Amino acid sequence: MTTASPSVRTRFAPSPTGFIHLGNIRSALYPWAFARANQGVFVLRIEDTDLERSSQAAVDVIIEGMKWLGLDHDEGPFYQMQRMERYKEVLAQLEAAGHVYPCYMSVAELDALRERQMAAKEKPRYDGTWRPAPGKTLPPVPEGVQPVLRFKNPQEGSVVWEDKVKGRIEISNDELDDLVIARPDGTPTYNFCVVVDDIDMAITHVIRGDDHVNNTPRQINIFRALGQEPPVYAHLPTVLNEQGEKMSKRNGAKPVTQYRDEGYLPDAMVNYLARLGWSHGDDEIFSREQFLGWFNLDHLGRSAAQFDEAKLRWVNAQHLKALDDATLAGLVLPFAAKLGLSGLDDGRLPAICGLFKDRCDTLVALADWVKVFYAEEVSPQADELAKHVTDAVRPALKALDARLQVCAWDKASISAAIKETLTEFGLKMPHLAMPVRVLTAGTAHTPSVDAVLELLGREKISLRLRNA
Structure with missing residues (x-):
């Protein structure tokens, strides 16, 4: 302290x-x-x-x-159970100052009192039977009963405080009964x-x-x-x-x-x-x-x-x-490792995080995207495969694979290979980009396809495109 x-x-x-x-x-x-x-x-x-x-x-x-x-x-x-001696010390101070008194009312008597008060539509409360007062005769102390100790609550005036949330609160003392502050075994x-x-x-x-x-x-x-x-x-x-x-x-x-x-x-x-x-x-x-x-x-x-x-x-x-990409990569790393992924220290993780962080609301969601880049395979939905990977587009996918095998490995060169393939087969970008996404990333919904392919790497792309 x-x-x-x-x-x-x-x-x-x-x-x-x-x-x-x-x-x-x-x-x-x-x-x-x-x-x-x-x-x-x-x-x-x-x-x-x-x-x-x-x-x-x-x-x-x-x-x-x-x-x-x-x-x-x-x-x-701090643990309250480790402070019992201190509580008992302060309790003794209150007793010495006359703020505490023993109460021998049993639980059964208390329950009966509450029932009578509720039947009379009164607020259930201890009635002060054992509270000492000048000229008052207390009941005889029952044999073999350990009393509780009750605090002598003031009987006049009010408790007032300015609550920082609720504003002024005032409680009349006559609404408060005498609180039990120590049990029969002496614990406060x-x-x-x-x-x-x-x-x-x-x-x-x-x-x-x-x-x-x-x-x-x-x-x-x-x-x-x-x-x-x-x-x-x-x-x-x-x-x-x-x-x-x-x-x-x-x-x-x-x-x-x-x-x-x-x-x-x-x-x-x-x-x-x-x-x-x-x-x-x-x-x-x-x-x-x-x-x-x-x-x-x-x-x-x-x-x-x-x-x-x-x-x-x-x-x-x-x-x-x-978050900056490097910081985010450090945070997503344990979530990606939990998916059983290896090779996460190859330097790609920050760039992957940077590419997908706008699409994710948790680190778990981001780790699922990381899995696309480090898992051996992806598992596209059957309906997406059927919709996008058709017989009509397979020749273009094969041609793109061939171009990607020999082009320089950067986003601009990958983009050029895609455009050359579009021109060769007379296709619009979605006709080729969608099946490429499904096969390489497992879904038709990804960021820019050339950015995804650059981070996936030549070997992984070739393996996945051949699944067409």
Whole structure:
């Protein structure tokens, strides 16, 4: 822990109870960006107190996903389960100051209380049976029962904060019951641990999902009981899936790392995620550096953002196009190698990437084009073969093959060989170019045929044309 805190300290505090998806990771992106934009510190904290559901595998995916996206943390990861002694120390301070009391109400009694309140159309809540007060007689302590510890929530006044997304929020204290902050076995509960962590880690800004709004007034009251001012809060609207439901594993969300495996670029993902709840004018495509230069909490949106995979692919395509060919070749290399291709270090890969990057929206799609140039054979669709490779054009294909065997190997000479063949057989360009594409590249839809042939190489072209 650091004692000298810079002006901005943010945190991402995921619970490792399942894989991290895009809705979760956006809650890491904004605090990371705010810390970076303000030369602050970004802390990673793993809230792993749910022992039944937390797993190391989920922690690994969180760290792996953040690393892939370049959301580097300055401190941590800190694990709440490793901080239990600290929580118990602070709990003892609260007890000594009279902010905590033991409650012996059983689960059955609590359930019965809630049923009575709901039948009376009241808000279900703990009724303060065991809360000590001057002149109040508490029930007799039941034998053999370990109590929970409850926090004495203030009973008057309101909790007010200026949320950086939602604006002014005011909750009357009489709407809040006395929160359980330690279980019968003495282990502290979530809302208490979070406050201790945020104090110890000197967090200045808490940027998190708006599913935490109901926790915030309780946490603020604990901060003040400990003599601390709460941080600035910004509660982000939910990210919805394409069906308009809250993004979740149950609703078909994918792990962040799956986007990496599907060939998305980390900078494109950051660009897309940034726009799911924040904007800078009408700018749609921007670099990571631009994003950090522009980012602040004043332009966070108040409405739920909806994920759109088609839009994500478009954003990724723009970032692919913008990369220089050599950089792109380095990124596509592992995807091409995964296809079992060899010879990828022969120097052609950057030029192939440059030729096809305008046609691709992922690195996987680009690797599929790379395969055309490095695989032994291509497999055209039967209908394309039947449509374009006809008996009428076969003599021209044979003549072109002969010319390509002897011409100089550059784009201009290949183009000249094609034109000579067109003239000899009285054909228009599509009549020859389409079957050449189908036979050599496996599809009738490619960039300029002379550019494709130049990169394919004389020997591979001859072998494929002879399949006619």
